[in-house]
Amino acid sequence: MAEEKLLVKRDGEFCYPIYFENDFSFLSQALTDEGLAGKSMCIVSDSTVAPLYADQVKAELLKVSDHVCQFTFPAGEAHKNLDTVQDLFQCLIENGLDRKSLVVALGGGVTGDLSGFGAAAYLRGIDFIQIPTTLLAQVDSSVGGKTGVDFRQFKNMVGAFHQPRLVYMNMATLQSLPEREFGCGMGEILKTGLICDKGFFDFVCANYKVIRTMDPEMLAVMIRKCCAIKAGVVERDPKEQGERALLNLGHTIGHAVEKLMNFNLLHGQCVGIGLVAAAAISRERGLLTNGEYEQICHSLELYNLPLYVEGLSPMDILAATKKDKKMEQGQIKFILMDGLGKTFIDKTVTDQELLVGIHAICR
Numbered sequence: 001m002a003e004e005k006l007l008v009k010r011d012g013e014f015c016y017p018i019y020f021e022n023d024f025s026f027l028s029q030a031l032t033d034e035g036l037a038g039k040s041m042c043i044v045s046d047s048t049v050a051p052l053y054a055d056q057v058k059a060e061l062l063k064v065s066d067h068v069c070q071f072t073f074p075a076g077e078a079h080k081n082l083d084t085v086q087d088l089f090q091c092l093i094e095n096g097l098d099r100k101s102l103v104v105a106l107g108g109g110v111t112g113d114l115s116g117f118g119a120a121a122y123l124r125g126i127d128f129i130q131i132p133t134t135l136l137a138q139v140d141s142s143v144g145g146k147t148g149v150d151f152r153q154f155k156n157m158v159g160a161f162h163q164p165r166l167v168y169m170n171m172a173t174l175q176s177l178p179e180r181e182f183g184c185g186m187g188e189i190l191k192t193g194l195i196c197d198k199g200f201f202d203f204v205c206a207n208y209k210v211i212r213t214m215d216p217e218m219l220a221v222m223i224r225k226c227c228a229i230k231a232g233v234v235e236r237d238p239k240e241q242g243e244r245a246l247l248n249l250g251h252t253i254g255h256a257v258e259k260l261m262n263f264n265l266l267h268g269q270c271v272g273i274g275l276v277a278a279a280a281i282s283r284e285r286g287l288l289t290n291g292e293y294e295q296i297c298h299s300l301e302l303y304n305l306p307l308y309v310e311g312l313s314p315m316d317i318l319a320a321t322k323k324d325k326k327m328e329q330g331q332i333k334f335i336l337m338d339g340l341g342k343t344f345i346d347k348t349v350t351d352q353e354l355l356v357g358i359h360a361i362c363r
């Protein structure tokens with residue numbers, strides 16, 4: 001029996017369902033319902049997730065397809081690059097996948113971003129679906145169609161907007177997730193609350209004890225809430241011409257830290273650090289009180305997320321921040337907070353202000 005699904009839509013331009021399930025048993029029906037049965041399929045997964053879940057997924061896919069192959073790449077952000085995409089293309093060609101075929105992304109945000117980009121470029125674009133298995137991927141990366149890879153230490157520098165045909169969450173997969181990865185998902189969840197929903201932010205802080213036990217009901221509530229918020233933003237602004245940039249709260253300085261740390265700090269951890277920097281700049285402008293700043297830091301501590309980074313030079317972080325692709329005509333597009341749960345895009349943040357944020361996160 002399927003749980004209630006969410007539809008992501010925009011003027012008929014794209015429309016796809018997000019399924020919230022607790023096993024894989026509805027997957028073949030979901031594919032059939034979306035008109036995807038009968039296609040040749042390639043499961044794309046990493047070396048950690050494939051041994052855990054690929055066989056179960058393959059068994060489901062084989063109910064609706066005669067041809068299911070698999071591409072497995074080494075786990076980790078260090079492999080979200082063009083080399084891995086080339087290996088994926090090789091696999092797709094060797095297995096005869098054509099324009100009507102389907103890429104099945106099974107894993108976290110790295111797998112989803114990489115597979116989605118591979119699908120967007122292969123034969124000028126074939127369909128793909130997302131089966132996210134990390135909390136971060138279930139609350140954020142699997143929805144919205146941002147796909148891409150890192151390029152020579154530049155985060156997500158090469159990519160495409162390519163919407164999945166469906167997103168299928170088996171929320172039970174989260175039970176095998178290591179604690180650090182769980183924390184990363186919480187970084188994006190706290191970000192989501194801070195962007196536009198103080199009530200949700202407060203809920204996530206107040207219920208930290210039960211959330212940290214990975215209580216399935218709590219997880220389901222948070223996942224649905226984040227997907228609904230993100231779907232709303234993406235429906236209104238699919239290609240980040242405006243409002244969607246708010247989803248980048250904490251990412252401008254966060255991405256700089258992520259690449260300077262050679263991806264040894266995880267994305268969700270860097271987003272948390274970036275939130276502290278953004279909060280410090282917002283406080284400097286008088287937009288956040290000391291108390292609100294402290295609340296943001298405390299929320300990250302509740303989920304064992306780092307507040308600062310060690311061993312990086314502030315000037316290096318500044319330089320890396322200004323090389324981010326969020327620069328527009330020499331000016332950085334920064335997301336500031338105007339209280340908890342309220343954000344806006346600002347293009348007037350100076351180097352001096354950036355350094356206030358950067359000093360707040362450097363030890």
Ligand SMILES: NC(=O)c1ccc[n+]([C@@H]2O[C@H](COP(=O)([O-])OP(=O)(O)OC[C@H]3O[C@@H](n4cnc5c(N)ncnc54)[C@H](O)[C@@H]3O)[C@@H](O)[C@H]2O)c1
Nearest residue numbers: 048049075108109110111133134136141146173176177267
């Ligand atoms: N496209 C977007 O909108 C978007 C949004 C947020 C983040 N991202 C990207 O997502 C990436 C981060 O995603 P992530 O945190 O999921 O990282 P990830 O995909 O590397 O997964 C984290 C780790 O958990 C393992 N794993 C995954 N599922 C598991 C499970 N159920 N049980 C045990 N282990 C499991 C993976 O093998 C990996 O080692 C970054 O590259 C970031 O840039 C993209």
Ligand SMILES: O=C(O)C(=O)C[C@@H](O)[C@H](O)[C@H](O)COP(=O)(O)O
Nearest residue numbers: 140144146155156188244247248251
């Ligand atoms: O979906 C979006 O839009 C986001 O910004 C979500 C972010 O959490 C995510 O990390 C995204 O990949 C960042 O995109 P980028 O364009 O800043 O690289």
Ligand SMILES: [Zn+2]
Nearest residue numbers: 188251267271
């Ligand atoms: Zn992110």
